[in-house]
Amino acid sequence: MLELVKKNIHMNRWKGYATSQITLDDDFIVPDSMDDVDQIILSSGDITIDSVKVQTERVMVRGKLDFMNLFRGAEGGLQTLSGNINFEEPINVPGLDEKDYVQLGWDLEDLNTGLINSRKLSVKSIVSLKVKVETASDINAAVEVDTGGTAIDVPMVETLRRNLDVASIALRHKDTFRIKDTVTLSGNKPNIDHILWTEMKLRGVSLRPMDGKMMLDGEQLVFVIYQGEGEGAPIQWVEESIPFSGELSVPDMTEDMVPLVTVHIIHKDIEAKPDADGEMREMDMDSVLELDMKLYKEENMELLSDIYSTNRELTLQTEEALFDKILTKNMSRCKVVEKISLDQADRILQICHSEGTVKIDDTEIKEDGLHVEGVLELRILYMTSDDAQPIQSTVEDIPFHFLIEAPGINEQTVCQLNPGLEQLSAVMMGGGTVEVKATISLDLLALQPIRERIITNALESPMDLNNLQKLPGIVGYIVQPEDSLWNIAKKFHTTIDTIIATNGLTDKSVRPGDRLILVKELA
Structure with missing residues (x-):
């Protein structure tokens, strides 16, 4: 009795993407313990995700925006007002199943704090939520043949293998x-x-x-x-x-x-x-x-x-399976050098702090790799000669583009990209110019889907002796361009080892035009 030995391969298939932009908008009263607000100097915010619930064809995201504002009070001193805005956002994902794996990414696209009056602030922001969905896929592929049985009824099986x-x-x-x-x-x-x-x-x-x-x-x-x-x-x-x-x-x-x-x-x-x-x-x-x-x-x-037998009829059942191959794992570094001009340059005493955020605007797959375009969102904090406004800040967007080399990349490649910021400096030059130097890290993992036909089952039946007797016992054969020793042996009911021994071959390779003597194996 012939049985296939199978191996289970656990894969995760990319199922889809979905994005959603939400606008957060709320007003906040300045506490009585604080001065009246004269000018907002700095604003910052962070997104905290509290929960991600996967439902049928949608993802429910709950989180909050934590913000902080540094302002100059009417009395001239600096004070900080912080708070948060909660949100709950459903994101529609067609085809999503509750068992699928969901990965959530987010970006704080914009944060603006405005003065409604000296005792009331307006906080507005745009948050982008990005959902990537994977689904589990188990593949049972034949890796070996177990013939079992006794010496009398054991199927004589030939196997062709490939590495993947x-x-x-x-x-x-x-x-x-x-x-x-x-x-x-x-x-x-x-x-x-x-x-x-x-x-x-x-x-x-x-x-x-x-x-x-x-x-x-x-x-x-x-x-x-x-x-x-x-x-x-x-x-x-x-x-x-x-x-x-x-x-x-x-x-x-x-x-x-x-x-x-x-x-x-x-x-x-x-x-x-x-x-x-x-x-x-x-x-x-x-x-x-x-x-x-x-x-x-x-x-x-x-x-x-492939499988065939010299003493059995075998009918193979196959199906197409999709595997992943790691095309490249590449940590690239993009150098950014830019000179920018600041307003109020004549009043700037020194730069005391700079910080940046890397945002990817677009990626495009081309023959030579993955082209990445984005911006370095830079915030510079500086001291001024104005005693009434000793600390000021400015935000600048510095565009960048970079090619991540990925030989063999194509439109089917699944690219997973993590950007980061490794180094950043902002130095005051002459004439109110600031020289910005940054190193942006781009961590790319590219997976290449490969379609392969796999054997899932083999049905065994007795050999048709009438068809076997019709085949000649010995035949001369001229190798054709599409031939291999495997398909020649299978077609003429023999084995590769028999062909090699009969013809005195030194290996399993043949060339078009070679002449072979083929001897039929007896069932």
């Missing part, structure tokens, strides 16, 4: 990594009266899978504006780069897996505290990173391409 490189998702894992550190003021800085503004950004995060763990390292940029201690003390700022490294336990991870990981800061807090002398000269920094890990495993598989 297959990439499948081996592991999905979400985890968090905590960073805690203490920032100490330098000797030329006054003590902290109270903190006005905080920012935390990631730079140069790298991840490396190891057996049983994920290694990570990078830098966290911390920027703080604070009010100095004492009457008439000037506004101060501190900027520190805090390196971090560590590992996350992931028991099923192996070193040879190919990672695609997104990293977000989901919690951040900076609090002033006294030092050993009791003076407010230290700040405790606490942040939590969320890592959404997807790891692929490459495997070289040997599949059965």
Whole structure:
């Protein structure tokens, strides 16, 4: 009795994409404990996703916009007003099933804070939500033949095999990594009266899978504006780069897996505290990173391409299967150098901080790779000579384009791209010009779908002796251009080994025009 030995291959098929833009708009009353608002100096916001619920043909996303505004009060001092706007957004995804895997990405496209009056602010923003859907697909492909039975009735089977490189998702894992550190003021800085503004950004995060763990390292940029201690003390700022490294336990991870990981800061807090002398000269920094890990495993598989028997009739059942192959895993770096002119250049004393966000506008697959177009959204904070407006900021968009090399890429290639910012500097030049230098990281994982016909079943029946007797016992044959030893042996009811032995061949290759003696195998 002939049976096929099959291997289950767990694949994830890309099922679809969906995007949604939502506008958040709300008004906020300035608390009685704060001064009247004279001018808004800085605004920033972060999106926090609370839940993603997969339903039939739609995804329900719940989250909030956390915003912070630094403003100059009517009395001349700086104060901070923060708050949040909750949202719940259904995103229609045709064909989505509750068992599908959904990956959500988001961008804060725009954030504007306006003055309605001195006691009321208007906060508006546009949030883009991007849904990517994958569905599980299990493929059972024949990899071996088990003939079984006794020596009398064992089918005499010939097999043709082929090797295939297959990439499948081996592991999905979400985890968090905590960073805690203490920032100490330098000797030329006054003590902290109270903190006005905080920012935390990631730079140069790298991840490396190891057996049983994920290694990570990078830098966290911390920027703080604070009010100095004492009457008439000037506004101060501190900027520190805090390196971090560590590992996350992931028991099923192996070193040879190919990672695609997104990293977000989901919690951040900076609090002033006294030092050993009791003076407010230290700040405790606490942040939590969320890592959404997807790891692929490459495997070289040997599949059965064809089967026939010299003493049985075999009817093969086949179907077309779609496999993934890793076309490229490419970490590219795009250098950006730009000179921009600032308004009020004659009043700028110095640049005290710059931060940027990478936004991808478009990607296009071409013969030589993936063309990426986007902008570096740059915000520059600077000190001015105007005592009434000592801190000002400006936002500039710097376009960039880059080619990520990916040989063999085509319209069927599935590209997964994670952008990041590794380095950024903004230096004041002469004439009110600022020179901006940045390094943008573009982490690309490109999967190439491959269609392959696989054997799913083989039906066995007794050999038709009448048809067998019609075949000549021995025949001379001239090899044709489309021939291989396999199809010649199958057609003339013999085996490759018999053809090689009969004709004194040294290997399994033949050329058009070769003359062969073919001897029929007896059932």
